[in-house]
Amino acid sequence: MxxxxxxxxxxxxxxxxxxxxxxxxxxxxxxxxKGAPRSLVYKLVRSGQVRINGKRAKADSRLAGGDEVxxxxxxxxxxxxxxxxxxxxxxxxxxxxxxxxxxLLAISKPSGIATHGGSGISFGVIEALRSLRPGEPLELVHxxxxxxxxxxxxxxxxxxxxxxxxxxxxxxxxxxxAKRYLALLVGRVPNGTLTVDAPLQKSxxxxxxxxxxxxxxxxxxxxHVKVLERRGGxxxxxxxxxxxxxxxxxxxxxxxxxxxxxxxKYGDRDANKRLVEQAGLRRLFLHAASIEFALxxxxxxxxxxxxxxxxxxxVLDRLA
Numbered sequence: 001m002x003x004x005x006x007x008x009x010x011x012x013x014x015x016x017x018x019x020x021x022x023x024x025x026x027x028x029x030x031x032x033x034k035g036a037p038r039s040l041v042y043k044l045v046r047s048g049q050v051r052i053n054g055k056r057a058k059a060d061s062r063l064a065g066g067d068e069v070x071x072x073x074x075x076x077x078x079x080x081x082x083x084x085x086x087x088x089x090x091x092x093x094x095x096x097x098x099x100x101x102x103x104l105l106a107i108s109k110p111s112g113i114a115t116h117g118g119s120g121i122s123f124g125v126i127e128a129l130r131s132l133r134p135g136e137p138l139e140l141v142h143x144x145x146x147x148x149x150x151x152x153x154x155x156x157x158x159x160x161x162x163x164x165x166x167x168x169x170x171x172x173x174x175x176x177x178a179k180r181y182l183a184l185l186v187g188r189v190p191n192g193t194l195t196v197d198a199p200l201q202k203s204x205x206x207x208x209x210x211x212x213x214x215x216x217x218x219x220x221x222x223x224h225v226k227v228l229e230r231r232g233g234x235x236x237x238x239x240x241x242x243x244x245x246x247x248x249x250x251x252x253x254x255x256x257x258x259x260x261x262x263x264x265k266y267g268d269r270d271a272n273k274r275l276v277e278q279a280g281l282r283r284l285f286l287h288a289a290s291i292e293f294a295l296x297x298x299x300x301x302x303x304x305x306x307x308x309x310x311x312x313x314x315v316l317d318r319l320a
Contacts, residue, residue, distance in 0.1 A: 016068075104156060105155075
């Protein structure tokens with residue numbers, strides 16, 4: 001990786017290698033600034049100190065091979081100063097691995113653990129797994145909300161990451177990954193399969209909180225909801241998504257009038273309170289149960305499953 005440094009200012013100009021084609025700017029910077037918190041990376045990008053080919057960019061800008069990235073001087077903690085993720089978190093994540101081969105690593109992410117650090121969170125899944133596997137080039141393929149549990153896939157090879165990201169952008173109809181979720185929706189959802197085709201618009205509130213709403217000017221978003229069982233006046237459902245927008249299932253469920261149980265952001269406060277008392281539900285009842293895709297141009301199929309966690313099984317049992 002070619003790099004030039006201005007000794008007087010400490011600014012580095014880094015040439016993007018061809019095998020980093022399509023990588024997001026924030027992820028590229030995290031590799032360049034090892035140990036830097038994600039919040040610092042976002043701050044540098046927002047302030048205009050990081051540039052691509054001399055121009056300001058956004059954190060989610062996609063890089064092309066040969067691009068020149070300006071990286072300002074950053075004072076990072078010395079190796080001895082860097083805090084390690086909590087031992088209990090590392091043990092939970094190590095025990096959560098559900099699949100691994102030479103190209104991929106998949107975990108059943110516990111609820112309450114963020115996919116990555118930032119916004120006041122020191123460590124997420126990616127930071128913890130890199131701590132567990134020092135020297136391995138682990139990269140997130142996709143993300144899950146902090147409170148959502150279930151299958152989360154990481155790439156161990158750059159080639160696998162690029163192919164999977166291409167499939168993710170293609171969508172399920174074009175042989176992209178098939179994602180299956182399990183959710184408890186408040187109230188009685190009609191029988192059959194309901195398709196929610198409602199565009200979603202993301203916004204960031206003043207305090208930095210992300211909110212998503214149905215908006216005609218938003219990005220196309222499609223979810224399919226099918227009732228599996230009735231439990232205690234509520235609906236245990238399978239949800240398949242064709243697009244992977246932020247908070248998609250949660251916002252689409254609320255749009256149907258049947259929000260996800262335990263959802264503090266988009267949900268029904270009174271129903272959530274009753275579910276705490278009735279069934280001990282103390283978190284979002286949304287679980288990424290499986291993901292199916294094929295790599296090597298369709299020659300290598302994958303079906304990765306994550307069983308419903310015991311705490312959510314117990315909620316269903318209490319509602320029976």
